[in-house]
Amino acid sequence: MSLDVARLRADTPGCARVLHLNNAGAALPPAPVLDAVIGHLRREAEIGGYEAADEAEPGLKMGYRAIARLIGAAPDEIALVESATQAWTLGFHAFEFGEGDRILTARAEYASNVISFLHLARARGVVVEVVPSDGDGVLDVEALRRMIDARTKLIAVTHVPTNGGLVNPAAAIGAVARAHGIPFLLDACQSVGQLPIDVDAIGCDMLSATGRKFLRGPRGTGFLYVRRTILDRLRPPFLDLHSARWTGARDYAVEPGAARFEMWESSIACRLGLGAAVAYALALGIEAIATRIGTLAEILRERLAALPGVVVHDLGRKRCGIVTFTLEGVTARDTSARLRAQGINTSVSTAPFARWDMEPRGLSELVRASPHAYNTEDELDRFVSAIAGLP
The missing domain is CATH 3.90.1150.10 (Aspartate Aminotransferase, domain 1)
Incomplete structure (x- = not known):
């Protein structure tokens, strides 16, 4: 095609x-994205923010379905958030790390992710280890395999680094993670929208992405994919009345799907714009x-x-x-x-x-x-x- x-x-x-x-920074949005964002802001001005949100509910649901189709997931495995960094951070800090737990990552990791690694190492004694790269600069999958032991708690790798053209072998990394039963968090903020992504083929348990880069969506949008089978092993770092329900005077229940990683307040206009951007990319x-x-x-x-x-x-x-x-x-x-x-x-x-x-x-x-x-x-x-x- x-x-x-x-x-x-x-x-x-x-x-x-x-x-x-500068599309790896923030791409130029197409007209359907502009129409979705500006159109909703106009409706907020005309009828009120809550009322416009109710009116937009079908469009928001369509956005979840479009994102799920884009990456080969189910709609209830998608959480909409405000950035790729927020998505990745929410996923990363949902794991309960203890002293001596090992995190394996790649050389070409982005600063925000590394700072989270180092912050946890300083606070809880987690061990952060960098998997060597091979002669072409990509993560050495055989070295990864050799580094895994009983203390390995997470494999967290960026698919496409910010500072070069390489593409890390996500599916091969996922195969190693699955073989050893280790969760795999993939930062896909630079790959979603410019490369085909299938979370089952890759084998990642969580994936973070942004709207503003190659997807051509609005700034202030992103999403987190969370595989259903890993949800019960995670503790979202934040909860509110959207991500959880207050079920009794001193009790609450978290939402059953990835919505447990969302918060109630958000930009409805931008979320509609993200859905429009994904639909536009899928149509092409x-x-x-x-x-x-x-x-x-x-x-x-x-x-x-x-x-x-x-x-x-x-x-x-x-x-x-x-x-x-x-x-x-x-x-x-x-x-x-x-x-x-x-x-x-x-x-x-x-x-x-x-x-x-x-x-x-x-x-x-x-x-x-x-x-x-x-x-x-x-x-x-x-x-x-x-x-x-x-x-």
Whole structure:
């Protein structure tokens, strides 16, 4: 299935204003997302917030079904939250860790996740161990297998790291986790929306994702997938009258599904926008989106690598839509700022985002360019010409 790129661009108002290669940060939303968010805010203004929420209930339920279809789950295994970080944190802190429990993770982990690991290590004596990477920079699955012992409480890995194009072997990691009966938490904030995801094929027990990146949803949206079979082993770190019911003077009962990880107050408009974004992606076809993003990213890597003074720093055998590079004589921050002045959006990854990966490679900062399906080869040519003109 091929994509109608002209239609994608017509659906995306931002394409007329900027050359947007910051989709790993926050993608340009399509018109159906804008319509869903703005339309609901208008209804809140017209009839009231509670009343508009009641009216929107069918659309909200449709959003749960769309997300479940996107990742191969059931609607009651999805919790809607405000960000991928919140989703991941809620899932991670639902496990009851004790002193000496081991958490196995990857080198290319994002700072927010690592800080949670280290916070728990400091507070409870949990042991955090980094699984080595192989020669291509991806998590070494055989090393993971050898590191597992009776004290291993959790495997927590980022599928697509923030600072490069590699894709960690999630399904192979999941197979190891299943074979040893160890829970597997997958951070999929950079992969959902740009790669096909099937939680059963991967074998993860929990998965966190955001709406604002490759899904093209609103900022302030995310979701947590929780496999039904693991729910009774978890204790949500927060509960309110939505995630639980006050059943007696001194008793309560948590909700039976992933809704136990939600809170009552939320942006109904943004949740409707997230549902619209997922429905839009499903209508296009995730396989087609993944193919186009991957193709554009490889073209961009090749054209950047051909420029004098440019070094592409992406790792991995299978690569995705995140392209990172440095330009001799120009800092990453200056490169990104000068591009933005020309109407070209990128972002910067710095070592404090991913110290375990970047510092051993001698990297302090990288320019990150991340195309989406609505980008064109002509835009890539313009981008590469702009880079060539910076030194």
